[in-house]
Amino acid sequence: MKSATIGGVKISWLGHSGFLLEGEGKRIYIDPFELAEEPEFDEKADILLITHEHFDHCSPDDIRKVRRSDSTTLIPEACSLNFKGDARRIAEGDVLAEGLEIKGTRIEVVPAYNPDKPYHPRGLGVGYIVELEGLRIYHAGDCDFFPEMEDLRADVVLLPIGGTYTMDEEEAARAVEVISPKVAIPMHYGKIEGTDGNPEKFKALVKEKNPDVEVIIFDP
Template identity: 30%
Template structure:
């Protein structure tokens, strides 16, 4: 499985010849425009930094509702959640995507803004890869993200939606999250793309934006 971080909550995930792009952002963000040609694009919610499907190349299917998507190649289950801790009163709803492709289970939490109920945690427990927001303000913060990882117990964690040297959003950097782990558990990768079969037995992988 290959995964590439474009920035923010946008990843390219490639497994068994299938490519998924998550939460594409519009051109107001300082990250590069994605040049992949995905088969599927997931949208966690309707905000400009997560739903710019018009910028994506090629012929693809959009998954942006609780219907999810299921076919012979994959199953993408959409789980309803909220963008804030007030059941969506402040920022609306958010979709968590549980993707099953072959033997892999991947969970993208979108702009999750609250702790999850045990029913949802049990649904995504022990996923192979958890993509989790950690920057706070618009999403869960580092402390809440850490608590969730301990409940979900994923094999691998890639943090997202945090402040970088080119993004001026009022959110915190990734270190507030990674500092909660032992040093030997975290691998800072100076690349945007990694083969998750080559992770040096680390639990947390921090990618560099494309």
């Protein structure tokens, strides 16, 4: 299984940290990377969210596969890649204008950083909270556990567990504990060197302290 429908939103794992969210008649891609094939035109992005400019999150080849001429792309201020068309540079803390909506979808921009590691300093990247079908879906980007997570609210969390560059299984389980979502989905493991997280370990750690949280592990 590489997709699940939660509260009317279809969440598909594209591999690594890439996801496709489908709800309210919209398709929202986040960090597509090494896509097996190019989607059909009507399956491409209404909205494309990029968390930061590292190659496994901001992949020009994969961005070209999913973007249409009318796709709205959100990129962090620190991202050096230039985009044609509707691309907006954003920073953590932004709740975007136009009635707090992008094409009818509310998106919050939240911090994503390593407090004690050099790989993702604060300001390099962001995370996103997307509201679809009444659900708040949090994509954490690349980060370790950071204090501001205690103020986040989300029904579904997409959390890195790879270790080295991001949270490992223990830190990600701690994030689940403080955010208290309904569903947790691990990501950013098993694709590149230094991302050796074990999703079953993450699931067991979550269930120890939060047995009511559903943990969904997609097949690689």
